[in-house]
Amino acid sequence: MDVTEVPVSQGSKSKKKKNNNKKNKMKDVSQEGGEGSSGAEKSESGTAFPPTFSVSEIKNKQRRHLMFMKLKQEKRKQKLQIKKQKRKEREALGDKALPKEVPKTIENQRVFDETTVDPEDEEVAFDEGTDEFSAYFNGLTNPKVLITTSDRPRGRTVRFCRQLATVIPNAHVYYRRGLALKRIIPQCVARDFTYLIVINEDRHVPNGLVLCHLPDGPTAHFKVSSVRLRKEIKRLGKEPTEHYPEVILNNFSTRLGHSIGRLFAALFPQNPEFVGRQVATFHNQRDFIFFRFHRYIFKNEKKVGIQELGPRFTLKLRSLQKGTFDSKYGEYEWVLKRHEMDACRRKFQL
Amino acid sequence: MGDQSRLCSVWLGSETGILKGVSVTHKQAFNFCNTRQLSRDQEIRVLCWGDPTETELLLGTVDGTVKTFSTEKGIFTEVRRCGDPEEGCFTGLEVRNSSVLTCVESGKLRVWREDSSEPVSELDAGKNVCRMRQNPVHPNRVGTGGKENGLKIWDLERPETPVFTAKNLRDDWLDLRRPHWVRDLAFIPDCDKVVTCTGHHQVHVFDPVSPQRRPVLEAEFGDYPLTALSLPASGDSVVVGNTQGQVAVLDLRKGLVRGCLKGLSGGVRALQCHASQPLVASCGLDRFLRIHSLEDRRLQHKVYLKSRLNCVLLGSQELRGGAEGEDGGAEGEVKEEEEDEVWDSMERVEEDTTKRKSSSSEGEEKKKKKKD
Structure with missing residues (x-):
C-alpha cells in the first residue's frame, strides 16, 4: 500500500495527515517527496528500507502498534469512501444503474456436473422407475423400519434412536444383542421390514448411520454429526404426534443425489396426514444433508409459524452400496474418496 | 443409425438393456435401442465381436438370448435363444469359427451352430462359474472359473475332461483351507500362462505347461474383491479393478503394483485394454466410461452414460486423439x-x-x- 511507505519521522507524519484530507491518487507523489526529505534527515533508515516496506518491520513495538492502527484506519476510510461513491453513482444513475453483483459462493460457483438429472430423460426415468424403490413409489409396499444400534449403546445413542423412532412412522427400535447384521437382514426380510437403520456409536456419541433398504438394497453409509436431541433444542414444540409427516427433499440434483433422495423418501409413508402439520426436511447443501423436523401453523393468509420438534442432525454420505449390507464382498455404486473427489471445493456429488 | 454406429469405437452394455456406442474422436455417445421397449430382462451381461472384421457384435442378455448387432447398419439383425434364463446369467460369450460359445452361471458351456436351435456340444464346468474366456491364440481352448470352482482349461475337441485344473492354494499358517473364487481370467498371448483375479483380492498366474498346478505367481491388491482384469498390449503387466473402484496396473514379473488409475467412484464391472495403443477402458456401477492412458496413467476420456454399465468392448482400430491431446478433453484444446x-x-x-x-x-x- 502506498501509505506504508511513509518512514517513521514526525515530519512525514504531519504530511501524511495533510494527505489524508486530499484524495487518494494524489498521495503517492507527495509522499515520495516526503520520503525523500526524511531520507535526507535519516539517511540510514531511509536507505535501509527495502522498496516494499511493511509495518511489521518497525522494531519498536508501541510505534509499530500505532502505525498499524493508523494503517487500518486508513484502509477502512478508503473502503468506506469507495462504497459511498458507488452508492452515489448508483443513485445518480437511477434505473440505468448496473445490476448489483451477486456475491460469489461456492454453491453458485459449482462445477457443472454432467450427471445432473434431466426430468425429461427417458433412460433415467426408466432406470429410476424400475429400481429397488419402484415397489414403494408404485404404492405396493408400506415402509416398516427397524432401528438398531451398534453393540451396547449408551445414553445419547439410545435417546437418539427413540427420538428417531417417533419421527419415522412405523419404526421399531430393537436392542442389537450382539447380532451380526448379515444375520439380522434375512430375519427382517422375513418380517416384511423395508428398512434397517443401524446407528453406530463412538465414545457415547452417535457418529455413523447405515441405511439399508430391504429386501434387495441399496445400502447407504453416512457419517452423523452435530446431533441435537430434543432437550438440547431451544424453543422446542410439544412432543410430535403419530401423524404421518410430510417430507421435503432439497437440492438432490445429480444422479447419485436422486438415488439418495429416493432412499430417504421411501422411509416415510407416501400419504402424509396433513392434520398433523408435521414436516421432515432433508436439506442438502454442499453434500451435507441436514435433517430437521418441524410443525407448522398458518397464522393468517400470509404468515406461517414453524416450531422445531427435533431431533436435528447432519449426515454426510460415505458410500452407497448395491445390495443389502455387505461391506466386504458388496459392490459399491459410489464411494467417497477423500483428497481425490474433494480436491475441488466447488465440485459436489449430491 | 448406420452412420452413428460406424463412428463408434467403444461399445458398452448397460443394466437397463441399452447398447451404447461411444465415438471418442467425435465425443459423442449413442443409444442403440428402442427406448420405449426397455425392460430389465434385456440387461446386457456380455459383449463380443461376432467376426474378426468387427462388423457384428454379439450381446448376451439376462433372459438367455444372444442378439446380433450389425455395426454397419446400426440395427439388431438376429435374435436367438441360447439356453434357459433359469440356469443363470451369461458369464461368457465367444465366437469360434462361425459357432458361438456360451457359458452360464450354472456352469453349462455350450457350442451353438448358426442353423440349429440345439447346442452342438455341451460340457459342464461346475457350479457358480463367474467367467469363461477363450484363448485368443488357440480358439479351441477356453478357461472357466468361479466361486469354489478353480480355474479349468478345456479343449473343446475333447470336452470330457479339462486340460488343466488348478489346485487349491496351500493351507494358510493356521492350517485353514483357502477358498477359491475366480472372478475373471485372461490368457497371456505369447505363452500358455493364464492370469486370474479372485474375490479375495489376489491375482494368480497359472502355467498349464509346468507340472505345478498351483499358481506360479501370487500377488495381492487392495482389500476388496477384484472384479475385472485385462491384459495390455505391451505384455508383462495386468490391469485389475475392484468393487470400490480402485484400478491398478500390476507387474506380472514380481507381482508388484506399478501404479493406480484414479478417477473411478464406483465398483468396476469390466476393463478392456486397447489392442495396440496403451489405453484401458473401464466401466462400472458409477455409470461412467473412463479411458486412461497406461503410460502416464492419466484420465484421457470420461463419458457419462446414464445407466450402470456391465461390459465394455473396444474396437481394434486406433482410438484417435487419445495420447496426442488433439481432442483429449477441454484442457488440451x-x-x-x-x-x-x-x-x-x-x-x-x-x-x-x-x-x-x-x-x-x-x-x-x-x-x-x-x-x-
Missing part, C-alpha cells in the same frame, strides 16, 4: 489454441507490413486448416 496464437504472432513478423491488417484473419483460417 485450450493449450493448443494458445500455441496457435504464438505461431500466429510469429507469422506476423515475417509477413510484409502491407499485409498486417489482414494477418489476424488469415491466421484464423490457417488454424482451421490445421485442424482439418
Whole structure:
C-alpha cells in the first residue's frame, strides 16, 4: 500500500495527515517527496528500507502498534469512501444503474456436473422407475423400519434412536444383542421390514448411520454429526404426534443425489396426514444433508409459524452400496474418496 | 443409425438393456435401442465381436438370448435363444469359427451352430462359474472359473475332461483351507500362462505347461474383491479393478503394483485394454466410461452414460486423439489454441507490413486448416 511507505519521522507524519484530507491518487507523489526529505534527515533508515516496506518491520513495538492502527484506519476510510461513491453513482444513475453483483459462493460457483438429472430423460426415468424403490413409489409396499444400534449403546445413542423412532412412522427400535447384521437382514426380510437403520456409536456419541433398504438394497453409509436431541433444542414444540409427516427433499440434483433422495423418501409413508402439520426436511447443501423436523401453523393468509420438534442432525454420505449390507464382498455404486473427489471445493456429488 | 454406429469405437452394455456406442474422436455417445421397449430382462451381461472384421457384435442378455448387432447398419439383425434364463446369467460369450460359445452361471458351456436351435456340444464346468474366456491364440481352448470352482482349461475337441485344473492354494499358517473364487481370467498371448483375479483380492498366474498346478505367481491388491482384469498390449503387466473402484496396473514379473488409475467412484464391472495403443477402458456401477492412458496413467476420456454399465468392448482400430491431446478433453484444446496464437504472432513478423491488417484473419483460417 502506498501509505506504508511513509518512514517513521514526525515530519512525514504531519504530511501524511495533510494527505489524508486530499484524495487518494494524489498521495503517492507527495509522499515520495516526503520520503525523500526524511531520507535526507535519516539517511540510514531511509536507505535501509527495502522498496516494499511493511509495518511489521518497525522494531519498536508501541510505534509499530500505532502505525498499524493508523494503517487500518486508513484502509477502512478508503473502503468506506469507495462504497459511498458507488452508492452515489448508483443513485445518480437511477434505473440505468448496473445490476448489483451477486456475491460469489461456492454453491453458485459449482462445477457443472454432467450427471445432473434431466426430468425429461427417458433412460433415467426408466432406470429410476424400475429400481429397488419402484415397489414403494408404485404404492405396493408400506415402509416398516427397524432401528438398531451398534453393540451396547449408551445414553445419547439410545435417546437418539427413540427420538428417531417417533419421527419415522412405523419404526421399531430393537436392542442389537450382539447380532451380526448379515444375520439380522434375512430375519427382517422375513418380517416384511423395508428398512434397517443401524446407528453406530463412538465414545457415547452417535457418529455413523447405515441405511439399508430391504429386501434387495441399496445400502447407504453416512457419517452423523452435530446431533441435537430434543432437550438440547431451544424453543422446542410439544412432543410430535403419530401423524404421518410430510417430507421435503432439497437440492438432490445429480444422479447419485436422486438415488439418495429416493432412499430417504421411501422411509416415510407416501400419504402424509396433513392434520398433523408435521414436516421432515432433508436439506442438502454442499453434500451435507441436514435433517430437521418441524410443525407448522398458518397464522393468517400470509404468515406461517414453524416450531422445531427435533431431533436435528447432519449426515454426510460415505458410500452407497448395491445390495443389502455387505461391506466386504458388496459392490459399491459410489464411494467417497477423500483428497481425490474433494480436491475441488466447488465440485459436489449430491 | 448406420452412420452413428460406424463412428463408434467403444461399445458398452448397460443394466437397463441399452447398447451404447461411444465415438471418442467425435465425443459423442449413442443409444442403440428402442427406448420405449426397455425392460430389465434385456440387461446386457456380455459383449463380443461376432467376426474378426468387427462388423457384428454379439450381446448376451439376462433372459438367455444372444442378439446380433450389425455395426454397419446400426440395427439388431438376429435374435436367438441360447439356453434357459433359469440356469443363470451369461458369464461368457465367444465366437469360434462361425459357432458361438456360451457359458452360464450354472456352469453349462455350450457350442451353438448358426442353423440349429440345439447346442452342438455341451460340457459342464461346475457350479457358480463367474467367467469363461477363450484363448485368443488357440480358439479351441477356453478357461472357466468361479466361486469354489478353480480355474479349468478345456479343449473343446475333447470336452470330457479339462486340460488343466488348478489346485487349491496351500493351507494358510493356521492350517485353514483357502477358498477359491475366480472372478475373471485372461490368457497371456505369447505363452500358455493364464492370469486370474479372485474375490479375495489376489491375482494368480497359472502355467498349464509346468507340472505345478498351483499358481506360479501370487500377488495381492487392495482389500476388496477384484472384479475385472485385462491384459495390455505391451505384455508383462495386468490391469485389475475392484468393487470400490480402485484400478491398478500390476507387474506380472514380481507381482508388484506399478501404479493406480484414479478417477473411478464406483465398483468396476469390466476393463478392456486397447489392442495396440496403451489405453484401458473401464466401466462400472458409477455409470461412467473412463479411458486412461497406461503410460502416464492419466484420465484421457470420461463419458457419462446414464445407466450402470456391465461390459465394455473396444474396437481394434486406433482410438484417435487419445495420447496426442488433439481432442483429449477441454484442457488440451485450450493449450493448443494458445500455441496457435504464438505461431500466429510469429507469422506476423515475417509477413510484409502491407499485409498486417489482414494477418489476424488469415491466421484464423490457417488454424482451421490445421485442424482439418
